[in-house]
Structures are given as C-alpha cells and as structure tokens.
Amino acid sequence: MRRSMVAGNWKMHGTRASVAELIDGLNRQALPAGVEVAVFPVSIHLAQVVEGLKGVALSVGAQDCAIEAGQGALTGEVSSEQLRDAGCKLVLVGHSERRLILGDSEEQVVRKFAAAQAAGLIPVLCVGETLEQREAGETLAVVARLLDSVIDALGVAVLSAAVVAYEPVWAIGTGLTASPQQAQDVHAAIRARVAAKDAEVAGGLRILYGGSVKAANAAELFGMPDIDGGLVGGASLNADEFGAICRAAGN
Numbered sequence: 001m002r003r004s005m006v007a008g009n010w011k012m013h014g015t016r017a018s019v020a021e022l023i024d025g026l027n028r029q030a031l032p033a034g035v036e037v038a039v040f041p042v043s044i045h046l047a048q049v050v051e052g053l054k055g056v057a058l059s060v061g062a063q064d065c066a067i068e069a070g071q072g073a074l075t076g077e078v079s080s081e082q083l084r085d086a087g088c089k090l091v092l093v094g095h096s097e098r099r100l101i102l103g104d105s106e107e108q109v110v111r112k113f114a115a116a117q118a119a120g121l122i123p124v125l126c127v128g129e130t131l132e133q134r135e136a137g138e139t140l141a142v143v144a145r146l147l148d149s150v151i152d153a154l155g156v157a158v159l160s161a162a163v164v165a166y167e168p169v170w171a172i173g174t175g176l177t178a179s180p181q182q183a184q185d186v187h188a189a190i191r192a193r194v195a196a197k198d199a200e201v202a203g204g205l206r207i208l209y210g211g212s213v214k215a216a217n218a219a220e221l222f223g224m225p226d227i228d229g230g231l232v233g234g235a236s237l238n239a240d241e242f243g244a245i246c247r248a249a250g251n
C-alpha cells in the first residue's frame, strides 16, 4: 500500500514576511495522518520554514540541488549534503522550469538525482511532455526517455528511495489540468515501464501528478489508481487551499 503524498512547490515566491504568514496558515491546517505532506521553499527560506513548522507533521524539501553531493568550488550552488544539514528530507530534480528555462540537461538531472540520494535525500524526479510533444503523440516516449535516463545510469533500484512526479509542461501554471484519465494513462505507463525492470519497485513507487492541481480538482485526480498524490505549485502558496488538497489525498 503506497502512502499518498502532497508536495507544495513554492517556486521563486516569498519574502520572510509572506513565508511567516504561510507558516502560520500551515500551522492551523488539519493535515490528514495518512498523507505525507511536504513543502519546497526557496533555499534562503529553508531555515525559517524548518523552524516554523517544527511541530507539524510535514517534511521540508528543496527545489534543486547541485550535481555534487558534498562541498566544493561550485559558486552559487547548494549541495544535497548542505540541504540535508539545513533540515531537508526531499529535493525536486528535473522540474521542467529547470530543464526548459535554466538548461538542466538529462545528464545533470541524473547527477543531481544521484547526489541527492548520496546525501540521504529523497529525490522527486519530475518528468513531463510539452504541448507540442503531446500534440505530436510523443507523450509516452518523452516520459519514458526522461525516466530511462535515470534508470539506465543508476539502476532501477534507486527508484525505491525516490518519488516520480508526472508534470505535463502545458498544465504547469496555466490553469489547464490533464484530465484524471489523461494523467492516469501516463502514470500507468510509468509504473509499467518500471515494472518491466522490477515489479516490486514499481508497486511501491509513488507517482505524483502536477499541473494546476487545486482543491476543486484534487479529489478526482487522486482517485485514480496510479495517482499517489500531487506536486502542487500555485495553489500551495495558499495554506487553506493547500490544506484542502492534502485532505483530498487523505480521503
């Protein structure tokens, strides 16, 4: 039985003051016990969030990590070891904004994934197709390629200590959501691809859906058999809305 997860990606949002308000709001939420809840603030707010949510059953994660796990000469980067030291349990790797806007290559994503695990963090590997790729009928091939780049380099067993997030690029921050069936089809294909290499790893793998998840559509999405929760961007900046999404995953 897979434990559902709802992860809030705060992206490049927040000031110390607005983050304090969000922390207050999250402290007031009734979060369901059966759901793993995590938030991903920007790095400079990690300490504030870890401290502010101490009493809440919620994990803190980072939005990215360096290609090396330890410390060294890599100006501007934050390593997985440093994120762990700051109180993180998870880290996003390969978010489409990093792949498409900031130029993270598949090779870099693999190195970040490995560096995360080397430091004891759980990587949340994000995969998804652009609108052009979907319209060209390439969705499953693209998702398979992004997944395989990690499996081929590191072995399928690494997915037993990781989470996968299917995030169609055309649904991120656009208000467009994949229908529950569209999402389920891709999630099932991801699980089948992993199962072809290792059925046990596939059975335990949590696959989150991301792309304009909100309280109004969460329950329907999370009701699909291969959707194990959500990676939530915009809606995670509102504590009440995020709390409602978490509760939808608990039902």
Ligand code: PEP
Residues within 6 Å of the ligand: 009, 011, 167, 171, 172, 173, 174, 175, 210, 211, 212, 213, 231, 232, 233, 234, 235
């Ligand atoms: C995201 O950034 O991972 C995301 C899914 O964003 P949104 O929920 O705003 O579409």
